Each structure stands twice: as structure tokens, then as C-alpha cells.
Amino acid sequence: MSDNDFDFDLTPVISLAGQEDLDPLVGYILKANLTEGLTKNDEYRRYAPDHEKYRGAIEHEIRAFGGNSFLNIFRASGPSYREIVQDVADKFDVRYPKDASIETLEDLILLKIAGQAYEKMNQKERQEFLDTLGVGSLISALPKSLPVAVVQAAIQASGASALNFTLIVANAVSRALLGHGLTFAANASLSRAFSLFAGPIGWVITGIWTLLDLAGPAYRVTIPCVVHIAMLRRKLAMKTCPKCGARYARSQKFCSECGQKLPDGDGAVASLPVKADGDEKLS
Amino acid sequence: MVGNKVPLTDAQRQQRRREKLKKQAARERFNPAPYLGQALRDLVLAQEVSPDLLLKLKQKAVNRFASSETLLKEGPSSKEVLIRYFSSLVDDFFSKEV
Structure with missing residues (x-):
């Protein structure tokens, strides 16, 4: 990949990610079947499934999918990753400041998904969800909708909470779309959270997918990739x-x-x- | 007193548009190469490279990157990942050059 293709928000994450980190991204791209170009890439053909050897192709493919909704013909390559994340945020009707950092954008998207999943949880699951994020003790009465501001403040204040939150959402998306969860060494409470919240978050993702069939197939790649990369960004920072x-x-x-x-x-x-x-x- | 406004020609308008797009592209795609270039110059000037000096040069290059304007508005995780990425680039660079 040339220097010109360096994307401030994407290249470092893809470059530092390991085989297990890249695997779900490749899975999401390959699920796009006819529209994906990864399987036509020479490096992919030569080295697959050793994802670390064709990181550039994976990155290019994610940006190319983002470009489907952006009049890509006027660009040398796909849109910047930031534009892709903004596009996904718009798709979820997320409101964000223009100069928001990429992390804030990712947090808001994941909070939107979690907020919809929270409404599908029962009382006990809601309490456990808030406890897992470390905000259960901060709230006196269990709210009916996700206390977004409290959760956002908690994940911004603690790297561990942010990682747990993004891991729970990314794992549920992987289970819903790829049929298996993420490969990650989790402690007992996190493993429990993985299985407990996979259902509600999975239902939200499945519901969105039905809509995306009509609205734009590229989102079927960009949305899960944005969720997964948000998790990787937190993971790699730890x-x-x-x-x-x-x-x-x-x-x-x-x-x-x-x-x-x-x-x-x-x-x-x-x-x-x-x-x-x-x-x-x-x- | 304000003089008459002279309308821009098509060529001027296109030129302004090109400059705007160029600036936008520069903002979107940050190129870390100049930082590596500076690290190389430091290495060459140092002439002799001991492990201690190598670490010092690496610190210098990474610190320069970390204090750059491009990182100022980033959140903590992005900053950490970018610094780690840049550090690995400098490592690769030095392992090939030294």
C-alpha cells in the first residue's frame, strides 16, 4: 500500500491487528459474495487464510464498500474511513458534532445499537448489562431506556469499560452474522455477558439487516466492520x-x-x- | 469605498476548487513519512548507533509524532493506537537501516 492510501483512522488499526482480529472483517467482506473484490486480489489468492499477509487488501476492500454510497468514481480510492463511519452514523440517525473524534463517532453508533437492544432486554438483563459496564451502582432506579449519557461518560472515563462495551456489541454482531462469537480471552463475568447479551443485540442486528436488504447492500459490510474496528481500536490501545x-x-x-x-x-x-x-x- | 467586484473566471474558480480539494485530501490522509525521514536524518547525524541511542532516537521520533497537530483532537484510544503504530514503523525502519 502506498503512503497516499494511509488513512489516519483505519490504517494503524488494520496494521496492528492480529490474525484473530482480522478474521471477522474478512468474514463480513466475504459474506457480500458477488460485490466483494477481495477474493480476486492476488495477495489474498496466494496467502489466504493468513490474513496478516494481505492487510492492505482488507483495508482497501472496506473503503471500497464504503465508497458504494459515495460516488466513488471521482476518487482515486474509496472514501476516508471517517466518512464511512459518518455514513453509518447517519444510517442509524445518530447525531454527532462535526468535529467529533473517530472514537466518539464509534461510541455513539454502538450506544445506538445497545440502546435498541436494551429495550428488548428483561429487567434482570438490563441490570446485568448496566453492572457489566460499571454504571449499575450509579443509577438508583432501573431506567426503561438505556441511560446513554451515563454509559458514554463511563466508557470515556475507563479504557476497560470501553473495551468491555465494544467487545459485547462486536461479539453479538459476529454471532448474529457469522454464526460464531469472537475469539478472545475473556474473564468469567465477561464470558457471561457475551452469552447473555448476544440475544438482544443479535435481534437488533437481524432487524436492521432485513431493512438493509432494501436500503443498500454495502451497509451489510460497512456496519459490522465499523462495529468490529471500534472494538479493535479499544483493544489495541490496551x-x-x-x-x-x-x-x-x-x-x-x-x-x-x-x-x-x-x-x-x-x-x-x-x-x-x-x-x-x-x-x-x-x- | 468598495470597488466593483470582479467575477471569477472559470479557470480561477477551478483553481480554487482544486486547492480546496487538495487541502481536504491532506486533512483526510495523513502521511507519516516525513516523521520517518526526520528519524533517518537523526540517525545519520548520530553516526554511531548504540542500543541506548537507538531507544533515544525512537523516543524522539515518537514524541515528535505524538505532539503533532494531527493527534491533538484524537481520543485516548485513537492516540494510543496511532502512537503504537508509528512506534512499530520506526522499529521496522531502524531494523532495516541499522
Whole structure:
């Protein structure tokens, strides 16, 4: 892939993702059958199913699908990933500020899906859902609709909550569309959340799919890809506990699973806050 | 006193449109290559590369990237992923060059 194809919001995520991370993306693309171009790509033909060897083709394909609804003929490649996410947000009638970061856009889309799924849950599931996101104790009476502002504040405040939230939604989408959940080392409570909420979120996705049959087949690729990439962005931003393998955010001093004192980080990234030879600090 | 407005010619209008699109494209597609270029210059100037110096150069390149305007409005996860990505690019670059 040339430098010109570098997409600020997509390329880093695809470049750092592993085989298991890329697998659902390839699954969503291949499900598009006749309209996809991935299986015609030389690198794919040569290396499939070793997804890490044709990351560029996967990225290109996602952007090409995004371009179906954007008059792609006037562009050298597909639209920017940000435009694709905005397009999906518009599809879900999500309101967002023009200068919102890509994370905020992704959060709002996932919150919209979760909000619709929340309405399909029973009382017990609602309470567990809020508890899983770490906001159950903040709300005195169980609301009938998802308290979006509270959940958004919680996932913005904690990297672990954000990852859990995106994992639950991405896992449910994968189960609904690919027939299997994500491959991810989850603790007991997260595994329970996976199976508990797969149903309600899956129903929402299945309902949307019926509408998309009429509205635009490209969304059948872009919507699940946007959900999955939102999860990958959170996952890749986390680090792994050297003792138990649990994910933790950079700000954590101790592992929330095993209590292990966590290292500051590795190599150059760890030393970012340190001023080096007149360079500016990370703001 | 305000003079008469001169209407733009088609060529001027097209030129303005091209400039606008160019700026938009630059905003949408960030190119990390100049940062790598600077890292290379630092490496060449250093002449001798020890593991400590290599780490220092890597820190310098990543810090420069992290403080760039392009990262200022990003959320924490995006920032973290971009920095990690850039760090891996610098690693690859140095492993090939050194």
C-alpha cells in the first residue's frame, strides 16, 4: 500500500491487528459474495487464510464498500474511513458534532445499537448489562431506556469499560452474522455477558439487516466492520498484564484481575511522557 | 469605498476548487513519512548507533509524532493506537537501516 492510501483512522488499526482480529472483517467482506473484490486480489489468492499477509487488501476492500454510497468514481480510492463511519452514523440517525473524534463517532453508533437492544432486554438483563459496564451502582432506579449519557461518560472515563462495551456489541454482531462469537480471552463475568447479551443485540442486528436488504447492500459490510474496528481500536490501545494476560489501560498501576503491579510500558511508547532532547511532551 | 467586484473566471474558480480539494485530501490522509525521514536524518547525524541511542532516537521520533497537530483532537484510544503504530514503523525502519 502506498503512503497516499494511509488513512489516519483505519490504517494503524488494520496494521496492528492480529490474525484473530482480522478474521471477522474478512468474514463480513466475504459474506457480500458477488460485490466483494477481495477474493480476486492476488495477495489474498496466494496467502489466504493468513490474513496478516494481505492487510492492505482488507483495508482497501472496506473503503471500497464504503465508497458504494459515495460516488466513488471521482476518487482515486474509496472514501476516508471517517466518512464511512459518518455514513453509518447517519444510517442509524445518530447525531454527532462535526468535529467529533473517530472514537466518539464509534461510541455513539454502538450506544445506538445497545440502546435498541436494551429495550428488548428483561429487567434482570438490563441490570446485568448496566453492572457489566460499571454504571449499575450509579443509577438508583432501573431506567426503561438505556441511560446513554451515563454509559458514554463511563466508557470515556475507563479504557476497560470501553473495551468491555465494544467487545459485547462486536461479539453479538459476529454471532448474529457469522454464526460464531469472537475469539478472545475473556474473564468469567465477561464470558457471561457475551452469552447473555448476544440475544438482544443479535435481534437488533437481524432487524436492521432485513431493512438493509432494501436500503443498500454495502451497509451489510460497512456496519459490522465499523462495529468490529471500534472494538479493535479499544483493544489495541490496551496492554496485557504479564502475569494473568488481562487487558489494562495505560493509566492503571495494578492489574484489576490479579493485582499484579503493572510495568509503565515498553520501549519508546513507555517513555512518551518523558521529554527527550527538546521534543514536546505528549499532550 | 468598495470597488466593483470582479467575477471569477472559470479557470480561477477551478483553481480554487482544486486547492480546496487538495487541502481536504491532506486533512483526510495523513502521511507519516516525513516523521520517518526526520528519524533517518537523526540517525545519520548520530553516526554511531548504540542500543541506548537507538531507544533515544525512537523516543524522539515518537514524541515528535505524538505532539503533532494531527493527534491533538484524537481520543485516548485513537492516540494510543496511532502512537503504537508509528512506534512499530520506526522499529521496522531502524531494523532495516541499522
